[in-house]
Amino acid sequence: xxxxxxxxxxDPGAYLDAEGTLLRELPDFAKSRDTLVxxxxxxxxCRTFDSKAVALQRTGRLGTYASSLGQxxxxxxxxxxxxxxxxxxxxFREHGAQLIRGVTLEELFLFWGGDERGNDFSLxxxxxxxxxxxxTHFPHAAGAALALVHKGVPGxxxxxxxxxxxxxxxxxxxxxxxxxxxLPAVFVLNNNQWSISVRRQDQTAAxxxxxxxxxxxxxxxQVDGNDVIAVREATERALERARSGQGxxxxxxxxxxxxxxxxxxDASRYxxxxxxxxxWKKEPLVRLRRHLTQVHGWSKADEEALLRTxxxxxxxxxxxxxxxxxxxxxEMLANLFESLPRDLARQAEELGDG
Amino acid sequence: xxxxxxxxxxxxxxxxxxxxDPDVIIFGEDVGIDGxxxxxxxxxxxxxxxxxxxxxxxxxxxxxGLAVGASAQGLRPVAEIQFMGFIYPAVDQLVCHAAxxxxxxxxxLSCPMVLRAPFGGGIKxxxxxxxxxxxxxxxxxxxxxxIPSSPARAYGLLxxxxxxxxxxxxxxxxxxxxxxxxxxxxxxxxxxxxxxxxLREGADVTLVTWGAMVxxxxxxxxxxxxxxxxxEVIDLGTVKPYDRAAVRTSVEKTGRCVIVHEAPLTGGFGAxxxxxxxxxxxxSLLAPIRRVAGYDTVMPYLRLEDRYMPSTDRILDAVHxxxxxx
Numbered sequence: 296x297x298x299x300x301x302x303x304x305x306d307p308g309a310y311l312d313a314e315g316t317l318l319r320e321l322p323d324f325a326k327s328r329d330t331l332v333x334x335x336x337x338x339x340x341c342r343t344f345d346s347k348a349v350a351l352q353r354t355g356r357l358g359t360y361a362s363s364l365g366q367x368x369x370x371x372x373x374x375x376x377x378x379x380x381x382x383x384x385x386x387f388r389e390h391g392a393q394l395i396r397g398v399t400l401e402e403l404f405l406f407w408g409g410d411e412r413g414n415d416f417s418l419x420x421x422x423x424x425x426x427x428x429x430x431t432h433f434p435h436a437a438g439a440a441l442a443l444v445h446k447g448v449p450g451x452x453x454x455x456x457x458x459x460x461x462x463x464x465x466x467x468x469x470x471x472x473x474x475x476x477x478l479p480a481v482f483v484l485n486n487n488q489w490s491i492s493v494r495r496q497d498q499t500a501a502x503x504x505x506x507x508x509x510x511x512x513x514x515x516x517q518v519d520g521n522d523v524i525a526v527r528e529a530t531e532r533a534l535e536r537a538r539s540g541q542g543x544x545x546x547x548x549x550x551x552x553x554x555x556x557x558x559x560x561d562a563s564r565y566x567x568x569x570x571x572x573x574x575w576k577k578e579p580l581v582r583l584r585r586h587l588t589q590v591h592g593w594s595k596a597d598e599e600a601l602l603r604t605x606x607x608x609x610x611x612x613x614x615x616x617x618x619x620x621x622x623x624x625x626e627m628l629a630n631l632f633e634s635l636p637r638d639l640a641r642q643a644e645e646l647g648d649g
Numbered sequence: 650x651x652x653x654x655x656x657x658x659x660x661x662x663x664x665x666x667x668x669x670d671p672d673v674i675i676f677g678e679d680v681g682i683d684g685x686x687x688x689x690x691x692x693x694x695x696x697x698x699x700x701x702x703x704x705x706x707x708x709x710x711x712x713x714g715l716a717v718g719a720s721a722q723g724l725r726p727v728a729e730i731q732f733m734g735f736i737y738p739a740v741d742q743l744v745c746h747a748a749x750x751x752x753x754x755x756x757x758l759s760c761p762m763v764l765r766a767p768f769g770g771g772i773k774x775x776x777x778x779x780x781x782x783x784x785x786x787x788x789x790x791x792x793x794x795x796i797p798s799s800p801a802r803a804y805g806l807l808x809x810x811x812x813x814x815x816x817x818x819x820x821x822x823x824x825x826x827x828x829x830x831x832x833x834x835x836x837x838x839x840x841x842x843x844x845x846x847x848l849r850e851g852a853d854v855t856l857v858t859w860g861a862m863v864x865x866x867x868x869x870x871x872x873x874x875x876x877x878x879x880x881e882v883i884d885l886g887t888v889k890p891y892d893r894a895a896v897r898t899s900v901e902k903t904g905r906c907v908i909v910h911e912a913p914l915t916g917g918f919g920a921x922x923x924x925x926x927x928x929x930x931x932x933s934l935l936a937p938i939r940r941v942a943g944y945d946t947v948m949p950y951l952r953l954e955d956r957y958m959p960s961t962d963r964i965l966d967a968v969h970x971x972x973x974x975x
Binding site: 382384411412414415416420421423424428431432433434435436437438439440441442443445446452464465468469471472475476626627630631632633636637638639 | 706724753815890891892
């Protein structure tokens with residue numbers, strides 16, 4: 296059943312077009328060179344991590360990995376708007392956000408390398424680990440928001456999921472609850488157009504994913520997910536609404552998955568190179584770099600220094616990860632409950648300390 | 650001390666938990682002004698307010714997922730699924746998140762939550778309202794499955810479940826909600842999890858059971874005593890992780906074992922109990938282990954329900970088989 300793909304002349308909610316040209320007046324934070332450099336650096340750091348992770352996987356030194364190539368503005372934009380007291384609930388493609396929240400590169404490598412210690416974050420102690428089953432973390436965000444309210448913490452629970460997640464009951468049911476209970480939760484959709492091999496328009500006949508908020512009595516907004524300024528600005532507004540007791544918001548970030556679904560996927564089986572090439576022209580790093588160059592004197596030397604710093608940092612983290620021996624096997628039982636039930640003593644003994 | 654039915658004991662334990670810990674919250678379908686369809690939460694919203702006792706939209710997924718998220722952030726939610734027959738949308742949240750949050754974060758986050766659900770048959774309820782699928786949940790590493798069988802044990806085990814630092818599935822045999830009453834001290838004293846209860850001591854045969862089947866099993870033991878057979882009755886209380894030592898000790902003493910449960914036979918939790926005894930107590934066994942269980946079929950509608958439920962007579966038949974085995 297063929298359906299006409301929606302076309303737009305300009306992407307919604309963008310401040311910078313693909314060429315880095317200013318489309319409308321920037322929000323205050325985006326007038327600061329330091330802030331823009333920080334956002335740009337975070338995206339470059341994420342992309343550097345991504346390429347290293349893929350390289351490690353291709354050489355058998357990392358598990359199956361989900362790259363965020365092309366979608367860096369979503370995670371970076373969202374997390375840069377958040378406060379430390381907020382709670383972040385990522386899906387499996389939000390490395391950029393996790394890094395800003397304070398998860399270390401080494402922890403990310405450990406997680407994707409198959410070591411649970413990668414979820415034992417040293418810094419964002421209350422943030423949730425990556426959610427692998429699609430969309431099932433949205434109800435957790437509602438629960439986290441409830442806990443924040445109950446404990447009187449002025450925080451907001453922020454969950455990010457993909458376009459495919461909007462087809463799941465978990466997403467609707469949680470969004471419905473956020474509306475019904477007026478909870479301080481922000482749901483962000485990283486609409487990268489593809490759920491593995493299923494196109495966005497085959498996922499739902501809804502005109503936009505943001506519209507799905509309407510039925511839940513919440514504001515829903517679509518922004519250009521390749522414009523980190525737009526993502527951050529929309530997130531800031533949603534967070535402010537939540538903090539002032541006005542409840543939740545749904546934000547759809549329209550972006551594109553330039554890479555495969557994961558390293559176990561081969562997207563050439565189901566999509567044309569032409570489509571991907573066209574999307575490369577709209578990716579999020581280039582437009583911000585052009586803006587920085589044109590308006591803030593970002594130089595070639597600045598760029599090279601940033602790339603070098605990111606590469607060194609990522610390489611060092613990868614080395615640390617690779618030099619980390621696996622945990623003793625007994626840890627697989629030791630962490631199941633707060634204390635080991637008597638019933639498991641024999642199995643724990645069998646696994647031993649080594 | 651006050652005379653309480655099981656449903657009153659559940660309510661008393663919930664009230665005590667709400668009173669003693671401000672982080673305890675209750676939510677579920679109709680748990681507020683309606684007090685729950687079985688009245689387990691009757692009066693609690695009036696006493697503790699709607700921020701502590703809260704009606705959710707009709708979504709089992711959200712009830713369980715909300716409990717995961719809230720408990721991981723420091724609350725102690727006691728969530729209610731209205732009937733176990735409707736727990737399945739919540740199972741995804743239990744298996745994929747509640748059961749593994751502590752393990753996958755190496756203890757950084759955990760889910761000290763309780764999910765209560767009335768379960769089992771025997772009250773002539775409509776379709777989907779009478780199933781007992783405790784073995785399915787017991788198979789999941791990281792979940793505790795607790796089943797009380799008397800008002801006092803409901804009170805003590807529920808308080809233990811609420812205070813436990815890990816997720817507990819608390820299955821309440823609804824046939825027993827108002828079946829009997831007994832003296833229960835509403836003093837906040839918990840009963841131990843992971844420990845079996847010896848309800849009756851005996852020397853000739855061990856009867857292992859849990860939940861509502863405790864009634865038929867104790868009745869069988871009473872009738873056996875009339876013919877001078879001394880049956881020991883063990884209520885597992887916590888089905889997972891269960892008290893293997895207590896069951897082994899008893900069977901080493903009696904040499905014979907009959908396991909009774911309402912759930913279907915194949916893959917029921919009785920299979921685990923039997924396997925453990927076969928592995929560890931073979932030389933003590935004087936007869937094969939017998940299981941008396943529900944049939945391997947869909948729970949029948951109410952007109953045939955009684956034929957499905959294990960009866961005292963079926964238990965007695967099994968006991969006579971193991972006693973007479975040579």
